[in-house]
Amino acid sequence: MTIDLHFSPEVSDARARGLPIVALESTIITHGMPWPQNVETARDVETVIRGNGAVPATIAVLDGRLHIGLTDGELDALGQAKDVAKLSRADLAACMATGGTGATTVAATMIAAHLAGIHVFATGGIGGVHRGADTSFDISADLQELAKTPVTVVGAGAKAILDLPKTLEVLETLGVPVIAYGQADFPAFWSRSSGLPAPLSMDNPADIAKAMVLRGEMGLEGGQLVANPIPEADEIPSSMINPVIEEALAAATADGIAAKSVTPYLLDRIYHATDGASLVANIALVKNNARLAARIASEFSA
Numbered sequence: 001m002t003i004d005l006h007f008s009p010e011v012s013d014a015r016a017r018g019l020p021i022v023a024l025e026s027t028i029i030t031h032g033m034p035w036p037q038n039v040e041t042a043r044d045v046e047t048v049i050r051g052n053g054a055v056p057a058t059i060a061v062l063d064g065r066l067h068i069g070l071t072d073g074e075l076d077a078l079g080q081a082k083d084v085a086k087l088s089r090a091d092l093a094a095c096m097a098t099g100g101t102g103a104t105t106v107a108a109t110m111i112a113a114h115l116a117g118i119h120v121f122a123t124g125g126i127g128g129v130h131r132g133a134d135t136s137f138d139i140s141a142d143l144q145e146l147a148k149t150p151v152t153v154v155g156a157g158a159k160a161i162l163d164l165p166k167t168l169e170v171l172e173t174l175g176v177p178v179i180a181y182g183q184a185d186f187p188a189f190w191s192r193s194s195g196l197p198a199p200l201s202m203d204n205p206a207d208i209a210k211a212m213v214l215r216g217e218m219g220l221e222g223g224q225l226v227a228n229p230i231p232e233a234d235e236i237p238s239s240m241i242n243p244v245i246e247e248a249l250a251a252a253t254a255d256g257i258a259a260k261s262v263t264p265y266l267l268d269r270i271y272h273a274t275d276g277a278s279l280v281a282n283i284a285l286v287k288n289n290a291r292l293a294a295r296i297a298s299e300f301s302a
C-alpha cells in the first residue's frame with residue numbers, strides 16, 4: 001500500500017514543473033499562535049516563500065488525509081478549528097487511521113516532507129530538551145527526527161524556554177549538524193544569541209544544500225538544523241525575555257502542565273506577559289526563516 005498524499009493544486013503544479021518547494025508545519029498555527037495572527041502569519045510566510053523563488057507546502061492531517069499544501073480555505077479553517085490534535089511521529093498514523101484532524105510538529109512535518117520528496121522545511125524553532133528534563137524526561141521528539149529523516153530544517157535555533165546547552169548536547173550525540181547561519185553563536189529564538197557557540201557555521205545557502213546532498217551520498221541518515229538568527233531590528237534582548245520565561249516556567253510547574261501541553265502553555269503565557277511582543281518577534285523570525293529556506297530549496301534544485 002502506498003500512502004495517499006493529498007497535494008494542493010499549487011504543490012501539484014510545482015512538482016510537475018520541478019520547482020523548489022519549502023515545507024511548513026501547522027502546529028505553529030494551531031498551538032503556537034493565537035487567532036487571527038496565526039492565519040495571517042501562515043499566509044504571509046507562504047507569500048515570503050513565493051517571493052523568494054519557491055513554492056510553500058503547509059502540512060496537516062485533515063479528516064484523516066495527509067495534506068501537502070493547504071488551500072486558502074483549508075488554512076483558514078484549520079487556524080480557527082478547536083481541539084486540533086498536535087501530531088508528532090507517535091501520533092501521525094493513528095490520526096490518519098481514525099479520520100482525525102491534526103497539526104504537524106517539526107517531527108511529523110519532516111516525516112511528511114520526506115514522503116513528498118521535499119528537502120527543506122521552515123519553522124520558528126524546534127523542540128528540544130526542556131529545563132528540568134533530568135526529572136521530567138521531557139525531550140522533544142523533534143531531536144530524534146532530525147537524526148533519522150533527511151530534511152534540512154530552518155529555525156531560529158531552539159526555543160529559549162528550553163535548556164539550550166542540553167539541547168545542543170543531545171543533537172551532538174545524535175549526529176545532527178547544527179549550522180548557525182551567518183554568525184558563530186547558536187541563536188535563542190527571540191534573541192540573536194544564546195551565548196553558546198554553534199557547532200557549525202555557514203554563510204551561504206549553496207553550502208548548506210551541498211552538505212545535505214553529501215550526507216545523503218555518504219549514506220548518513222538524518223537531516224540538519226540550520227539556526228538562523230532573528231533579524232536585529234526584531235529581537236527581544238535575553239535580559240528582557242529571560243525573567244518572563246522564568247515566570248512562565250514557574251507557572252507551568254505550579255499548574256501541573258506536562259507532556260504535549262508544555263510548549264503551547266509557555267508560548268501563550270509569554271505572549272500575555274509581554275503584551276504580545278513575543279508574538280511580534282515570533283512572526284518576524286518565522287518569515288526570516290522562510291526566506292532562507294526558499295533560498296536553500298532553490299540551491300537544491302540548481
Ligand code: PSU
Pocket residue numbers: 025027028031032033104105106107123124125126127128139140141142259260261262263267282
Ligand atoms: N516553533 C514555534 N512555535 C511552535 C512550535 C515551534 O515557533 O509552536 C512547535 C513545533 O511544532 C515543535 C513543537 O515541533 O512546538 C515542539 O513541541 P514539543 O516540545 O511538545 O515536542
Ligand code: MN
Pocket residue numbers: 138139140141259260262
Ligand atoms: Mn515534550
